[in-house]
Amino acid sequence: MAKRTGEKYFAILEAAVKTFARYGYHRTRVSDIAREAGVADGTVYIYFEKKEDILISLFQEMMTQFVEGLRQQLAECRNCNEKLAAVVSYHLNTLGNRPEQAKVTQIELRQIDQTINEGISQPLLNYFKVIEEVIAEGQKEGLYRHNLNIRTARKVIFGAIDEVVTCWAMSKKAYDLGSLAGPVYDLLVRGLQ
Amino acid sequence: MAKRTGEKYFAILEAAVKTFARYGYHRTRVSDIAREAGVADGTVYIYFEKKEDILISLFQEMMTQFVEGLRQQLAECRNCNEKLAAVVSYHLNTLGNRPEQAKVTQIELRQIDQTINEGISQPLLNYFKVIEEVIAEGQKEGLYRHNLNIRTARKVIFGAIDEVVTCWAMSKKAYDLGSLAGPVYDLLVRGLQ
Amino acid sequence: MAKRTGEKYFAILEAAVKTFARYGYHRTRVSDIAREAGVADGTVYIYFEKKEDILISLFQEMMTQFVEGLRQQLAECRNCNEKLAAVVSYHLNTLGNRPEQAKVTQIELRQIDQTINEGISQPLLNYFKVIEEVIAEGQKEGLYRHNLNIRTARKVIFGAIDEVVTCWAMSKKAYDLGSLAGPVYDLLVRGLQ
Amino acid sequence: MAKRTGEKYFAILEAAVKTFARYGYHRTRVSDIAREAGVADGTVYIYFEKKEDILISLFQEMMTQFVEGLRQQLAECRNCNEKLAAVVSYHLNTLGNRPEQAKVTQIELRQIDQTINEGISQPLLNYFKVIEEVIAEGQKEGLYRHNLNIRTARKVIFGAIDEVVTCWAMSKKAYDLGSLAGPVYDLLVRGLQ
DNA sequence: GATGAATGAGAGTTCATTCAT
């Protein structure tokens, strides 16, 4: 079961971002999403196993696209510093331009039992891998310290950017998220050197 | 209503940490907490307005104690670097020694509608203030850059530590969280200089 | 929401009369009605907003039918006296033949907060209007006094009949309610003349 | 148990009229009455068996006083017509001057399972008896028809007055209830003759 | 594939009543 593809699959996903961002995951009824997507309640269950699945699929689709786009950006960078800058900038700009996605990623996604959720951690690991690759590269290039624990550094980097996004997503969003890329990069790159 | 003090208040709070950490917020029934605390279901509602209230009160009590303890540590530091080290170390050690609290803080607490929750953000702001004070002090002492945006720096610092804790809380906790204090401090302090 | 029509709507209504009459409104659980109607608990809430709604809808359906039937009877009467007799007789006979409805109308219906209930007073007003029309007609025909306050007379008439029904509904119903129509009519008509 | 007398007994009763009239029987908590009476929750249960008991006792006290007062009035009447007029007038004036009692008598009292309630019907029967005595006397005096069924006539009389009070109690009480005594008496007395 | 009416498990919360002090 659960087709996970097709025109209506994406219609439902799109409807879900909107309603989750507006009402929050728990206060959104499956029927709300169905109505927004213009399909019947039952139809949702042709494309998704259960409600949680919608949120997870949403994240997976977003994350896949995100990592893909990020990798394209990185391909054009000449060294690890440029790559780190690209990571920060791409992360902040991508979510800064998609407030609804940001809301879902930063807030709603955390409403699910994290303990079980392979579905969330797996796609996230791909992103983590990218960051860790950049750090390792920096060490090879001699730009970053060798006594750096790559995993810890990755946590610091991701955590820092993530918190910056969360603060913005929970705020009135009166400022441009992307404009924080420079300062954040500065803070992080020095730590690695 | 809602006494918010007394022997049973704390018994319920203690029972709540345990059950939330074990089953997660949403899968914990109020009656589970009551049983664990050795009181009747109704008694819970003498001390708390509603289920959500328990989680929030839990956080507030923890946070108040946390900030208080942190301030004591900082009082003994001679400069901002020592203070920053103290923040990182205190944060990681405190939660590292209390896995149940860590689980609740990092995971369960995010299960509530963040949009509404003054109850969560307010106590957190006190912690944020401490961090920002340390940074400002560092600038005054000439140890930290002046072109630093204090708020952004705070987000980076908090986000970094928070992510380190979250990864640990979601892991099998096979390593000592406190032992990451040094590396994390190193990464952060260089960013500020 | 609340479909308020369809096969199951009436099945639930029918089940409600029975259970309300048997156990009383407050002691009837929604699940009792559902079981009696042969539907699931949740189904009740597809057709009714809330429990109270069932009782009110019940009354509205009954009242609508009642007034309709009464109007048909009155159409065949040649003067206001015949009409008054018809009102008394129709009222007593209708409820006399439907003990369960009588129980609900006279007893259970009064278990709801009367202050709020438009839903109850509105349909009743239609009946009141019929009575008042009969009185006014009687005055025009010269059969009833002109110094009669129509509203007061209506209250007296309705109150009298209503009390007769209530006494019967609360009794063992050993006597035929309809047989009181004559005496009651006699008492009332003289008052009007 | 249940002292049913003493200073606090009446304080609770008085508090109950107020709160019942204000919030309705079902929405009044025992603790509301206790607070209004200035006693502890538990104290209520020294004087009353259960919540229902308060409402019933209230009615009994009111009814006893009512019938007593009515009997005094009747003692001064010279014939059954005067007595009937006294009944109507006394009933309407008494409740007309005590809106809170009226609310309780006409509305809240009916919120209890009438089927069981000896406690309500018993004191009411005393009033019924008074009315029936008046009618019987009228027949003896030759003023009222002999083919009158006394019980039915009593129901008509009581029902009529009761409805007049109920309408007033549920209304904004913009008119004086006692002023309806004349018209109501007129309507009723002619029926008896 | 699509529908949407029907299902029924599930739990938070209230509050009358009790009883140790």
Add this chain to the structure above:
DNA sequence: AATGAATGAACTCTCATTCAT
């Protein structure tokens, strides 16, 4: 007699999920 903290039974309503059409 008086207190009021504690009890725990009771029940409505929601909503994710199913399945006959």
